Amino acid sequence: MTPEQGTRRLQEILQIENVKRVVLVTGKRSFELSGASSALLPLLRESTRLTHFDEVPKNPDTTAVDAAAKACGSAVPDLILAVGGGSAMDLAKGLSVRLSTGRPTHECLDPSTWQDAKLTPVVAIPTTTGTGSEAT
Numbered sequence: 500m501t502p503e504q505g506t507r508r509l510q511e512i513l514q515i516e517n518v519k520r521v522v523l524v525t526g527k528r529s530f531e532l533s534g535a536s537s538a539l540l541p542l543l544r545e546s547t548r549l550t551h552f553d554e555v556p557k558n559p560d561t562t563a564v565d566a567a568a569k570a571c572g573s574a575v576p577d578l579i580l581a582v583g584g585g586s587a588m589d590l591a592k593g594l595s596v597r598l599s600t601g602r603p604t605h606e607c608l609d610p611s612t613w614q615d616a617k618l619t620p621v622v623a624i625p626t627t628t629g630t631g632s633e634a635t
Contacts, residue, residue, distance in 0.1 A: 520577050521579070523551045524552050524567065524581045524594065530583060539624075550571050552566075555586050555587045555590050556586065559586055561605050563590055565604050567590060567597075571594075571598060579591045579595050579598075581624065582624045
């Protein structure tokens with residue numbers, strides 16, 4: 500898929516799902532270097548209320564998820580968009596559980612706390628290639 504096709508597809512998802520609030524989870528460098536920033540930010544700023552969290556550490560833990568949740572404030576987003584490598588995607592998945600349940604992150608490590616919850620959808624756009632499932 501070309502970047503233009505990907506941007507159009509994301510725009511379709513935003514419209515079809517009536518997305519008004521987005522949390523964008525990115526690394527600092529990969530988001531800029533990949534060109535994703537210039538392709539996605541205009542679309543997201545134009546069509547949604549955007550919170551951008553770019554303090555993603557390598558191998559994020561519960562502290563990083565808590566920091567991202569704090570950056571989001573009290574509003575639960577309609578969609579979490581992860582752009583980058585595996586760390587951004589892992590943090591976005593944890594953030595979905597944390598924000599959707601309203602529970603402390605350390606409690607979310609137990610699947611019974613969220614298995615019946617309606618989780619905030621996560622769309623992942625990898626900027627790297629590798630052996631992980633996000634690259635397939």
